[in-house]
Amino acid sequence: MLVNDVIQSANAQAAASGSQASGNSAKELGNNFMTMLVTQLKNQDPLNPMENSELTSQLAQINTVSGIEDLNATLQGINSQIEAGQALQAAGVIGKGVMVAGDRILVGPDGASTPFGVELENPAEQLVATIVDGSGVPVRSFDLGAMDAGYQSFVWDGTLESGEYAPQGAYRVVVEAQAGDGSALDSGTFNYAVVQAVSTDRQGATRLDLGGISEQVRLQDVRQIL
Template sequence: MITTEGTDYVKSMQQSSNPSTSAPSNVMGQEDFLRLLTTQLQNQDPSKPMDPTSFVTDLTQMNQLEATTRMNESIMAMTKSFQGMQTMQAATMIGKNVQVDGEDFSHTSGSASQFRLTPEEPLEDATLVISSNNGMVREISLGSLGVGEEVVSWDGLDDQGNEMPSGVYSLTAYGTSAEGDLESINSVVASQVSSVSINDDGSMTLTLATGERVSMDSVREIGG
């Protein structure tokens, strides 16, 4: 009966996806299926004719499996294309200046470094502290800050007016709330992208000049 043959055909199509259990040359295609059907029709027992409903069901299953196979091949091709685009995008990120949430930043001697502070509530006596590996470099009074984003800058000088060399520095910002509590302030800093890696899930992780590794999602702004 075509029903059992069709069932075996469906199983063979499913098993063919596993190269360890079958080879591509042994997979039955649509032409083979129709040839088998024709042979069975020619040699069927007239007293027990083939059920046409079973034939239609088997043929439908075969078409669905072949359509699924073609769709999987298309998806794999799209995935490879997308991975190639990601690699190209990652390459263009190297050497770019980015703004990310954090405290460590890259400073270039002779130029000012800008930061963005984002207090979550109004603060008084806000203070910005710049530090290096050797300790505190500069303390800057910011006065009162409201809710939202505030752009501040450091001219690159220490408390004695000496110009600091290029390198990695850290900032700490804080202020006093209306209740008199000392509150830290979130900061967005600038750094340069040293390298980019693509994770298994397709997301990108940036390694900054500061040595910090951040996700692409944390990037607020990309510069030249």
């Protein structure tokens, strides 16, 4: 039936286009539907006329296509507002310290060091952090005790096993987490960085420029703002 062909074409275009405008709008499809419907009514078999239920169903499908088009436009507007809100929120953290995925620790004068963070999916009975230098040699290891599932930040006092302050420079932290039965647990580490600028990528997502300490990250990737 010609009317059904119009309906199928409308549904296919609505599914394929998403929020993008396609060849025909729902209004144009509706006009085409009415034109073909009138033609069909004029040429239908008087002994086998179109059922009222069939006509109602086809009209409902055209209205559905129009509703989908309006909904896509509404969602696109909402997404634009959300992206603008994220950019505005991200601008508020420029110049502030954040904790993002990474294992780098910077040590300054008198052992002053940047914090590091740990994230666990499951509770740990024991958490051990090992600080290694640029050559991969361990310079300090300490027990952080038990830790619940989730995120927590820590600060190394900058001292070596000998008790002296570590030389200034960049170090890495390696974390080992164990459950109560002694089995190893997966853990994620986070390092400190200062937000230098905010930008958007080609997809419109907001990115934080961390000044080379870490790659640009999304706002939702920040675990803590200091």
